[in-house]
Amino acid sequence: MSPFYDWICQFYVLQDECLTKSFKPVLVSVCFEFSGASSSKIMQASRARLFKEYKEVQREKAVDPDIQLVCDDSNIYKWTALIKGPSETPYEGGVFQLAFSIPEQYPLLPPQVRFLTKIFHPNVHFKTGEICLDILKNAWSPAWTLQSVCRAIIALMAHPEPDSPLNCDSGNLLRSGDVRGYRSMARMYTRLAAMPKKG
Amino acid sequence: MSKRILCKFFLHGACLKGEYCEFSHDWQDQPNNICTFYQKGVCSYGNRCRYDHVKVSRQQTSRPSSLNTASHVTSDFHQVTLPPVVSLTREYNPEPSTSVDVSAMSLAHTLPCKPAWTKAFEVDTSLNDESGPCPTYVSPADQPICSFAASGKCPRGDRCPHIHGDLCSICGKHCLHPFRPDEREEHIKMCHKNNKHLEALKCSQEIECSVCLEHVLSKPTAAERKFGLLSECDHPFCISCIRNWRSNSPASGMDVNSALRACPICRKLSYFVIPSVIWYSTKEEKQEIVDSYKIKLKSIDCKYFDFGNGTCPFGTSCFYKHAYRDGRLEEVVLRHLDAEDGSTIIAKDIRFVSGFEGG
Numbered sequence: 001m002s003p004f005y006d007w008i009c010q011f012y013v014l015q016d017e018c019l020t021k022s023f024k025p026v027l028v029s030v031c032f033e034f035s036g037a038s039s040s041k042i043m044q045a046s047r048a049r050l051f052k053e054y055k056e057v058q059r060e061k062a063v064d065p066d067i068q069l070v071c072d073d074s075n076i077y078k079w080t081a082l083i084k085g086p087s088e089t090p091y092e093g094g095v096f097q098l099a100f101s102i103p104e105q106y107p108l109l110p111p112q113v114r115f116l117t118k119i120f121h122p123n124v125h126f127k128t129g130e131i132c133l134d135i136l137k138n139a140w141s142p143a144w145t146l147q148s149v150c151r152a153i154i155a156l157m158a159h160p161e162p163d164s165p166l167n168c169d170s171g172n173l174l175r176s177g178d179v180r181g182y183r184s185m186a187r188m189y190t191r192l193a194a195m196p197k198k199g
Numbered sequence: 200m201s202k203r204i205l206c207k208f209f210l211h212g213a214c215l216k217g218e219y220c221e222f223s224h225d226w227q228d229q230p231n232n233i234c235t236f237y238q239k240g241v242c243s244y245g246n247r248c249r250y251d252h253v254k255v256s257r258q259q260t261s262r263p264s265s266l267n268t269a270s271h272v273t274s275d276f277h278q279v280t281l282p283p284v285v286s287l288t289r290e291y292n293p294e295p296s297t298s299v300d301v302s303a304m305s306l307a308h309t310l311p312c313k314p315a316w317t318k319a320f321e322v323d324t325s326l327n328d329e330s331g332p333c334p335t336y337v338s339p340a341d342q343p344i345c346s347f348a349a350s351g352k353c354p355r356g357d358r359c360p361h362i363h364g365d366l367c368s369i370c371g372k373h374c375l376h377p378f379r380p381d382e383r384e385e386h387i388k389m390c391h392k393n394n395k396h397l398e399a400l401k402c403s404q405e406i407e408c409s410v411c412l413e414h415v416l417s418k419p420t421a422a423e424r425k426f427g428l429l430s431e432c433d434h435p436f437c438i439s440c441i442r443n444w445r446s447n448s449p450a451s452g453m454d455v456n457s458a459l460r461a462c463p464i465c466r467k468l469s470y471f472v473i474p475s476v477i478w479y480s481t482k483e484e485k486q487e488i489v490d491s492y493k494i495k496l497k498s499i500d501c502k503y504f505d506f507g508n509g510t511c512p513f514g515t516s517c518f519y520k521h522a523y524r525d526g527r528l529e530e531v532v533l534r535h536l537d538a539e540d541g542s543t544i545i546a547k548d549i550r551f552v553s554g555f556e557g558g
Binding site: 053140142144 | 409410411412413440443444447452453454457458461463464466
């Protein structure tokens with residue numbers, strides 16, 4: 001994970017290139033190195049920021065018991081989160097798993113988040129788990145953190161937005177005013193997918 | 200700012216920093232010929248200093264006029280009568296045995312700081328001194344104060360042949376010249392300002408950027424240790440972080456006005472970012488930073504306007520200088536046109552087509 005790591009990788013790639021295509025001019029490898037330098041600077045920034053967030057998460061584990069953020073052991077750009085369904089919603093009592101995939105340009109670009117646990121919600125794609133949330137797309141701000149993204153997702157679970165649905169069935173139920181239907185469907189899927197199996 | 204001031208080392212053909220030098224290596228730029236000691240309020244050379252003794256406001260740091268300095272230097276030649284060091288030692292030490300000793304000592308101590316051309320001159324005057332009549336009285340304002348005392352402590356104490364300055368209560372050094380009131384005032388003003396700056400710097404140390412989550416003033420490179428102030432709100436960021444965010448391409452899917460140009464925290468739309476080394480605590484301080492930044496930009500030629508050859512997309516609201524090669528500023532003429540519905544609009548970009556010449 002050190003900045004040297006990149007450099008070493010590049011070096012090996014270069015060496016390999018030289019060995020296999022020894023007739024190639026040196027210029028090619030020089031250009032390659034330059035493009036590598038600019039992208040590694042961005043990576044360094046995103047890595048530094050993610051590392052900060054990691055430390056912050058470790059320190060404030062107890063502050064928000066509804067969110068449990070875990071970083072992948074070998075890749076700081078892959079995170080998973082476990083969030084508890086908000087109370088007084090059909091998701092209450094369920095634990096939902098989120099997968100974060102963070103771009104190298106983070107925090108200038110938003111992280112890609114999707115539900116790994118099946119959820120019946122108007123703004124979550126039922127099959128892929130994709131989330132329709134403005135702050136993950138055009139209204140992203142670099143001041144958001146992974147923790148605050150989780151909080152926003154919990155808020156979205158409590159306040160679904162049926163007018164921009166990714167799950168049409170769920171959206172239509174709410175739009176037609178059948179709150180009871182929506183609640184029972186959502187409750188059922190929460191029981192099926194997000195709660196520990198009994199027995 | 201300093202990038203437009205000619206590097207002194209480069210000027211002499213030996214700048215070790217090369218392309219990393221923070222000063223300009225372009226012969227077209229002017230060197231900074233301003234006495235830094237005078238700015239601090241204590242220049243022991245007084246009016247014999249080879250550098251310019253002018254007060255520098257933040258607006259204009261370089262006073263580029265080689266002609267001016269040349270005349271300054273020549274007038275100095277006429278003014279110099281006799282090194283005050285010698286005369287002083289004579290006055291203070293009546294016994295001849297010690298006087299020679301001390302004068303030699305103090306000469307040795309002042310000479311290295313003097314430019315070579317005055318050295319030769321000095322020898323002349325000291326010779327004159329012994330043969331013919333020469334004014335031995337030097338007005339107290341022209342006598343230098345002891346530079347050791349001015350910088351903290353003088354090892355010679357009471358036996359020092361130089362005047363010891365009065366104690367400055369702010370910096371705690373004996374650096375106030377007793378006979379130069381304007382210099383004293385200047386120094387006290389500078390001290391106050393420095394104190395305030397230090398205080399502000401201390402407060403700024405703790406401030407974190409919400410994009411990189413680091414202390415702005417603890418960043419690794421000097422270029423990064425700057426705040427980027429937003430014009431419309433008071434949330435702190437690193438200059439590099441906020442600039443990167445604002446220059447993020449709209450192709451990434453972000454809205455330009457509601458996301459990119461807005462404050463990442465409060466989403467208030469700001470039209471420009473102001474770099475600053477310190478963080479402000481009051482509205483007035485912010486205004487001061489913004490104003491001095493704008494004044495600074497106003498002294499730089501706009502690359503779009505290009506001395507009248509190009510057109511600047513920012514038009515009259517551009518922060519940079521719109522001047523022609525002959526120094527003439529672009530005339531700002533707002534044309535008010537009466538629109539058909541009775542309202543007034545301001546016309547932009549009207550080109551005057553010369554119709555007189557043909558007729």
